[in-house]
Amino acid sequence: MQFDVAIIGGGIAGNSLANILSKKGYKTIVMEKNAEIGNKVCGGLVSERVINLYEKILDSKTNAIINEIRGAYIIFPDKKQICIGGDKTHAYVIDRKLFDNEMAEMAMSSGAEYKLKFRVNKIRKNKCDNINYKWLIGADGARSTVAKKFEMGKVEYLNAIQGEAKMNIDDDFVTVFIDKKISPDFFAWIIPTGNIARVGLATKENLRIRFNKFIKILNINVSNIKVGQIPIGMRRFYRGNVALIGDACGLVKATSGGGIYGALLSSELLAENFGNFKQYKKNFMKTFGKELKKCLFARKIFLKLNNKDFMDFYKNVKENIEIINKYGDIDYPSNVIKKFIISNPKFIIELLWKLIT
Numbered sequence: 001m002q003f004d005v006a007i008i009g010g011g012i013a014g015n016s017l018a019n020i021l022s023k024k025g026y027k028t029i030v031m032e033k034n035a036e037i038g039n040k041v042c043g044g045l046v047s048e049r050v051i052n053l054y055e056k057i058l059d060s061k062t063n064a065i066i067n068e069i070r071g072a073y074i075i076f077p078d079k080k081q082i083c084i085g086g087d088k089t090h091a092y093v094i095d096r097k098l099f100d101n102e103m104a105e106m107a108m109s110s111g112a113e114y115k116l117k118f119r120v121n122k123i124r125k126n127k128c129d130n131i132n133y134k135w136l137i138g139a140d141g142a143r144s145t146v147a148k149k150f151e152m153g154k155v156e157y158l159n160a161i162q163g164e165a166k167m168n169i170d171d172d173f174v175t176v177f178i179d180k181k182i183s184p185d186f187f188a189w190i191i192p193t194g195n196i197a198r199v200g201l202a203t204k205e206n207l208r209i210r211f212n213k214f215i216k217i218l219n220i221n222v223s224n225i226k227v228g229q230i231p232i233g234m235r236r237f238y239r240g241n242v243a244l245i246g247d248a249c250g251l252v253k254a255t256s257g258g259g260i261y262g263a264l265l266s267s268e269l270l271a272e273n274f275g276n277f278k279q280y281k282k283n284f285m286k287t288f289g290k291e292l293k294k295c296l297f298a299r300k301i302f303l304k305l306n307n308k309d310f311m312d313f314y315k316n317v318k319e320n321i322e323i324i325n326k327y328g329d330i331d332y333p334s335n336v337i338k339k340f341i342i343s344n345p346k347f348i349i350e351l352l353w354k355l356i357t
């Protein structure tokens with residue numbers, strides 16, 4: 001079978017690209033190892049920017065929004081908490097299964113072919129399994145087979161776990177736990193969906209043990225527990241007639257693990273510059289890649305901090321709540337970090353001094 005474009009992976013990135021390219025007239029195939037689309041473990045917390053981009057790509061409204069989030073509670077290691085936002089809708093929670101399926105169905109109706117339960121193992125130049133292609137796109141997630149096969153660089157991984165629980169919480173606020181005892185190298189979260197909460201954490205090691213401890217602290221019963229991986233670091237964007245998008249390329253914010261925006265944006269920019277992969281990379285780096293680099297730098301600093309530092313942060317965060325509310329943006333967190341640094345030079349100098357010495 002001959003195709004212009006073979007896309008490996010029917011997640012957000014792959015479905016989105018299949019939509020745009022099939023509408024442009026490219027003969028496109030999506031190969032997905034799972035029997036169903038949208039079975040990915042995900043908090044589903046996204047910005048309005050993501051919803052707008054998604055609806056632009058689909059050229060129709062999504063029905064996958066299940067909750068609106070007005071703010072966040074940050075819980076510090078000594079249990080002190082700060083409430084940020086609260087003034088307006090700052091984010092949305094989506095039903096990932098529906099979100100992904102809407103996209104796949106739309107791509108199929110635009111002419112894209114889908115092969116489900118089709119795990120791609122053998123990839124050769126211009127051919128994978130029995131599919132001949134002109135261009136190959138790796139949209140196959142964090143542990144990308146395409147990236148491995150074409151030596152497109154290595155990334156680190158965080159293991160992530162999430163389940164669902166009935167909880168008596170504010171339905172329009174997410175909760176973030178910053179505590180090295182809960183997760184030594186990331187954070188834990190509660191994302192309300194309206195009738196149930198998504199409870200999870202990410203860390204490199206002892207995932208299940210740490211999660212069990214966390215749900216014990218919360219005193220909740222958790223069901224539907226699933227695990228996944230978050231890539232930390234970017235890979236090469238392309239090599240010859242092969243390009244990567246989404247998690248496969250590592251286009252995830254290292255500060256939050258959020259990758260839906262990167263997955264959608266990379267598919268849009270790749271499609272816009274299809275065939276000119278150099279330009280795709282250039283445009284992505286300009287729009288969002290620089291931000292991802294800043295997130296990687298911020299994560300390096302985060303890893304050097306301890307619980308005492310987090311507790312010292314409490315006072316500064318509380319004093320700067322207006323800045324956080326004004327400049328907070330879940331896709332571009334460096335904006336608020338920059339404003340925070342400008343307003344707290346003494347604190348930042350002390351912190352940097354501590355990190356150096």
Ligand SMILES: Cc1cc2nc3c(=O)[nH]c(=O)nc-3n(C[C@H](O)[C@H](O)[C@H](O)COP(=O)(O)OP(=O)(O)OC[C@H]3O[C@@H](n4cnc5c(N)ncnc54)[C@H](O)[C@@H]3O)c2cc1C
Pocket residue numbers: 008009010011012013014031032033034038040041042043044045046118119120121139140141142144145160161162200227228229230245246247248252257258259260261263
């Ligand atoms: C626990 C957790 C919570 C998260 N919460 C959020 C959040 O709240 N907000 C946010 O923005 N991001 C979140 N993310 C990240 C987000 O889920 C990803 O960034 C997003 O799914 C990336 O989409 P993708 O299409 O690039 O990859 P994926 O969604 O991983 O899709 C890749 C697809 O490729 C398929 N595949 C892989 N290998 C093969 C193969 N060899 N052959 C055929 N098919 C293959 C897979 O089955 C999968 O369907 C979270 C991640 C985790 C793990």
